[in-house]
Amino acid sequence: MKILVCISNVPDTTSKINFTADNKEFDKTGVQYVINPWDEYALTRAIELKEAKGGTVTVLNVGEADSEPNIRKALAIGADDAIRVNAYPKDSFFVAQQIAAVAKENSYDVILMGKESIDFNGSQVHNMVGELLGIPAVVPAFKLDLLDDSTARLEREIEGGKEVVEVKLPFIASAQQPMSEPRIPNMRGIMTARTKPLKVVEPTGADTKVDYVNYSKPEKKGGVKMIDPENAGELIKLLRNEAKVL
Amino acid sequence: MSVLVFVEGLNGEVKKSSLEAATYGSQVAQQLGTTVTAVAIGEVKEDALARLGEQGISKVLYDGDERLSQFVANAYVKVIAKAVEQENARVLVFSNSNIGAAIGAKLAVRLNGSLATNVTALPKIEGDSFTVTRGVFSGKALADVALTADPKIIAIKKNSIDITSGGGTATVENISAELTDADFSEKPKETVMQETDGVLLPEAAIVVSGGRGMKGPENWHLIEDLAKELGAATACSKPVSDMDWRPHHEHVGQTGITVSPNLYIAIGISGAIQHLAGVNSSKVIVVINKDPEAPFFKAADYGIVGDAFEVVPKLIEAAKALDK
Numbered sequence: 001m002k003i004l005v006c007i008s009n010v011p012d013t014t015s016k017i018n019f020t021a022d023n024k025e026f027d028k029t030g031v032q033y034v035i036n037p038w039d040e041y042a043l044t045r046a047i048e049l050k051e052a053k054g055g056t057v058t059v060l061n062v063g064e065a066d067s068e069p070n071i072r073k074a075l076a077i078g079a080d081d082a083i084r085v086n087a088y089p090k091d092s093f094f095v096a097q098q099i100a101a102v103a104k105e106n107s108y109d110v111i112l113m114g115k116e117s118i119d120f121n122g123s124q125v126h127n128m129v130g131e132l133l134g135i136p137a138v139v140p141a142f143k144l145d146l147l148d149d150s151t152a153r154l155e156r157e158i159e160g161g162k163e164v165v166e167v168k169l170p171f172i173a174s175a176q177q178p179m180s181e182p183r184i185p186n187m188r189g190i191m192t193a194r195t196k197p198l199k200v201v202e203p204t205g206a207d208t209k210v211d212y213v214n215y216s217k218p219e220k221k222g223g224v225k226m227i228d229p230e231n232a233g234e235l236i237k238l239l240r241n242e243a244k245v246l
Numbered sequence: 247m248s249v250l251v252f253v254e255g256l257n258g259e260v261k262k263s264s265l266e267a268a269t270y271g272s273q274v275a276q277q278l279g280t281t282v283t284a285v286a287i288g289e290v291k292e293d294a295l296a297r298l299g300e301q302g303i304s305k306v307l308y309d310g311d312e313r314l315s316q317f318v319a320n321a322y323v324k325v326i327a328k329a330v331e332q333e334n335a336r337v338l339v340f341s342n343s344n345i346g347a348a349i350g351a352k353l354a355v356r357l358n359g360s361l362a363t364n365v366t367a368l369p370k371i372e373g374d375s376f377t378v379t380r381g382v383f384s385g386k387a388l389a390d391v392a393l394t395a396d397p398k399i400i401a402i403k404k405n406s407i408d409i410t411s412g413g414g415t416a417t418v419e420n421i422s423a424e425l426t427d428a429d430f431s432e433k434p435k436e437t438v439m440q441e442t443d444g445v446l447l448p449e450a451a452i453v454v455s456g457g458r459g460m461k462g463p464e465n466w467h468l469i470e471d472l473a474k475e476l477g478a479a480t481a482c483s484k485p486v487s488d489m490d491w492r493p494h495h496e497h498v499g500q501t502g503i504t505v506s507p508n509l510y511i512a513i514g515i516s517g518a519i520q521h522l523a524g525v526n527s528s529k530v531i532v533v534i535n536k537d538p539e540a541p542f543f544k545a546a547d548y549g550i551v552g553d554a555f556e557v558v559p560k561l562i563e564a565a566k567a568l569d570k
């Protein structure tokens with residue numbers, strides 16, 4: 001079983017988000033980067049499947065050299081090897097093309113990634129890769145089991161319910177909780193990660209479909225109006241007559 | 247050239263999020279001086295489709311193939327691609343639902359178009375330049391994105407467009423993409439809908455949400471009763487679903503679902519940054535917490551410092567007294 005897990009390198013969930021003075025780029029100053037939290041569900045599930053059935057887990061990141069600490073972290077958590085496509089991830093279509101190219105070259109049985117990245121919140125790459133490769137994309141999945149060497153059973157969320165899907169390998173799935181319980185690397189993992197292979201490849205095709213031209217921040221709230229707890233019912237009246245949301 | 251809106255149904259009716267998409271599509275068509283058509287698939291009643299005229303849709307293309315009553319991405323994409331071709335559509339509008347985003351991404355590849363998901367406002371169109379605003383960094387920022395290819399595919403964030411009404415009646419025509427069994431090879435084995443007498447969380451205009459301050463699942467009747475009185479959906483913080491007090495699909499935040507209702511009422515939730523990421527684009531936020539220092543108050547419009555077990559029953563009483 002060959003599993004590919006795609007990870008993105010994103011600002012830590014507690015980061016303050018700022019932009020450069022011209023509002024054209026994200027300001028990385030002082031920002032700590034982590035593996036995209038959704039991708040961690042994909043990574044740990046891949047490692048669990050490998051532990052149960054044998055095989056390999058490869059992590060793939062489309063990103064510049066500053067992603068490498070988090071790629072090493074994924075290796076420390078238990079992936080076997082890694083590939084970095086050496087390019088700034090310009091847009092979803094660009095990233096999808098890179099993943100599809102790597103997948104074509106190495107023919108994986110299962111391709112996993114998170115449901116979305118917490119920086120650009122696109123939720124596009126998995127379905128685009130599925131379309132580029134002509135294989136099923138099960139999005140967003142919260143349960144994944146292999147029934148045998150050629151079939152997987154997944155549960156995916158739909159608005160208001162869930163679907164149970166059985167697909168033939170190869171397929172793509174995007175992960176969300178509770179697919180797995182993310183792990184933290186142990187000392188042994190950190191030691192062995194240093195010598196695991198991390199291959200850097202150059203991107204193929206540079207096609208993008210969208211251009212990020214400007215960033216801004218949402219308007220600040222006008223401040224909070226406090227209501228006396230003894231008189232809590234007053235809140236309901238304010239919501240109807242002042243805020244007009246009831 | 248025209249605008250095409252994809253409409254999703256639920257229990258035979260058009261989903262609220264699709265009425266938002268229809269409104270958005272009509273307004274884009276006005277900007278472009280062109281017509282807007284909707285395409286609907288699966289089990290939606292004809293009179294519900296005709297009522298899309300209210301949102302300015304003149305014509306609805308409908309494929310009622312029984313096999314489409316369950317979502318099967320490839321089959322849906324084929325029907326919509328056919329409609330795009332037939333209508334010569336240059337702008338496609340979806341709701342940013344799980345289904346909408348999936349079809350949007352596949353169509354973008356198949357038709358070589360530009361896709362923007364999580365879009366929060368109408369486009370700025372100047373000559374050939376077509377720019378939309380979308381939410382990024384989990385609600386902490388917005389980005390203006392130029393869609394440089396055609397067709398332009400836009401998936402709009404729920405609750406970011408006010409639904410208009412007052413148009414006429416849409417005509418409903420059939421469309422068929424001559425689907426074969428191969429198009430249904432990824433058909434789901436089973437679809438299980440949640441048992442709910444209330445409102446679906448992702449679609450809800452009002453959300454009542456409980457955190458660890460609720461102390462245990464046995465106290466959730468307070469959350470549920472308030473939600474019922476207000477016609478709201480219920481939600482929770484991550485630890486609450488991690489401890490299995492509530493199901494995972496209710497968990498909102500950075501690693502849960504994102505909601506943007508008109509009103510979000512947070513009860514016994516501290517307001518950690520990861521929780522805020524899932525709710526910060528709600529129009530009005532109410533926070534009820536016994537700790538005056540709880541960070542959530544900084545993001546709130548209305549607040550009550552008090553014990554949820556004393557405050558919430560008073561809110562339920564007051565909500566009961568409202569004339570509905």
Ligand SMILES: Cc1cc2nc3c(=O)[nH]c(=O)nc-3n(C[C@H](O)[C@H](O)[C@H](O)COP(=O)(O)OP(=O)(O)OC[C@H]3O[C@@H](n4cnc5c(N)ncnc54)[C@H](O)[C@@H]3O)c2cc1C
Nearest residue numbers: 457458459483484499500501502514515516518520536554
């Ligand atoms: C990578 C990552 C991702 C995360 N993703 C999410 C996410 O998606 N969603 C999410 O919610 N969290 C997420 N978290 C967790 C987040 O950091 C917080 O731990 C969590 O939101 C806290 O939940 P809470 O507010 O219910 O509980 P607590 O922080 O324990 O807060 C309970 C609150 O209840 C109040 N309270 C107690 N008793 C009463 C009472 N009787 N009446 C009124 N108020 C009372 C307390 O004053 C307190 O403010 C994430 C964390 C990480 C690291």
